Amino acid sequence: MPGSMFSGSVTTPKVDVAIDMGNPFLNLTVDGFLKIGAVAATRAAAEDAYHVLRKGNISQHNFTHTLKKICKEGAYWGTVAGVYVGMEYGAERIRGTRDWKNAMMGGAVTGALVSAASSNNKDKIVMDAITGCAVATAAEFLNYLV
Structure with a gap:
């Protein structure tokens, strides 16, 4: 049965999210997608925030554009990371060595x-x-x- 866990600490910047999909391959793939997708989305948000502050104005069009970019970048890089982690794990299982x-x-x-x-x-x-x-x-x- 799928489950999730969230843990963190105020003293360290490490946040760990675990989603149990019932299969190690799926667990690693989803974990890679979420972690790298979040990093890419954060980078896109920071980059667009800089451009908005530099221009000195914010509009609904800019906000919509930024939101679309955040989602697109997060989904793209999360997918790439998920595929990579899944392929690496698959190679490990097939070869029987790490x-x-x-x-x-x-x-x-x-x-x-x-x-x-x-x-x-x-x-x-x-x-x-x-x-x-x-x-x-x-x-x-x-x-x-x-």
Whole structure:
């Protein structure tokens, strides 16, 4: 049965939200979507707030535009993160081991899927798969260093 939990502390900026979908794959995918989607939405809100303050005026049109941008950015980056986390977990389950190669494969598949959804150019899809692979692998290696 799906459930949720919210915990936080006043002394630390860490807030953890857990949603139990009844499946580890779904749990990780939803968690990635929510966390990165919230970050992207916050970034879009801060960026538009800066532009409104710089112009010195706010209108209903600006507010509507900002709200649409917040939702679009949050949904887009949340979806990308959810796909990546799901692909990495899927690679881990298929291979039966947890290492940097799962991040590499998850990044490559995510890069290719995101690119294929927006482009039919085969060279761009391959380049985006390589980019996703490189970024995910580098991030995994940096996590081991820190």
